[in-house]
Amino acid sequence: MMDRPVLAVLPSRRTVLALGRIVDPAGVLVHVSLHQGYADRFNAALSQGDARSWKARSDWSGCQLHNLFWENLGRPGIRVPELATRDLEEVAAEVVGSGWVCLSERPVDGEPVVHAVQGHNYPWIDGMRPLLVLDLWEHAFVGQLTDRAAYVRNLIGLVDWSVVEARRG
Ligand SMILES: [Fe+2]
Numbered sequence: 001m002m003d004r005p006v007l008a009v010l011p012s013r014r015t016v017l018a019l020g021r022i023v024d025p026a027g028v029l030v031h032v033s034l035h036q037g038y039a040d041r042f043n044a045a046l047s048q049g050d051a052r053s054w055k056a057r058s059d060w061s062g063c064q065l066h067n068l069f070w071e072n073l074g075r076p077g078i079r080v081p082e083l084a085t086r087d088l089e090e091v092a093a094e095v096v097g098s099g100w101v102c103l104s105e106r107p108v109d110g111e112p113v114v115h116a117v118q119g120h121n122y123p124w125i126d127g128m129r130p131l132l133v134l135d136l137w138e139h140a141f142v143g144q145l146t147d148r149a150a151y152v153r154n155l156i157g158l159v160d161w162s163v164v165e166a167r168r169g
Contacts, residue, residue, distance in 0.1 A: 008039035015074035024143025038062035061122035
């Protein structure tokens with residue numbers, strides 16, 4: 001997967017505006033630039049034959065996670081309760097420092113499971129198929145830093161569940 005350049009698929013205007021209602025709007029723009037940075041750094045590493053380093057892997061995964069993140073936000077719809085094996089807010093609270101909370105299909109049986117990801121460790125490593133990813137890095141909730149739980153709760157309210165459902169195998 002890491003033998004070709006990555007493309008940062010930036011958020012739609014609708015998603016930027018939606019996020020700007022729950023965190024600092026200027027912070028959303030910084031967040032977008034960070035996403036582009038992950039892609040740029042990975043692509044530079046790839047061109048230098050260094051795509052397998054820990055840092056390059058982290059940048060690759062950071063880019064892919066953000067591609068999924070923007071896409072699964074911005075058009076709130078009907079929640080799909082059968083997909084949530086654990087409470088997203090509860091698992092988010094277990095993430096120490098920077099990371100993600102994900103809903104992914106488990107390779108062994110195709111069941112969707114809610115799990116935490118530390119840093120930018122990529123959920124694909126164990127064959128998981130991410131269906132929903134929520135960014136818990138501090139850069140994601142500038143303006144709401146004193147209350148991460150409120151950020152997570154509001155973020156879940158922005159999930160486009162039709163995108164989540166469409167990602168199922
Ligand atoms: Fe992020």
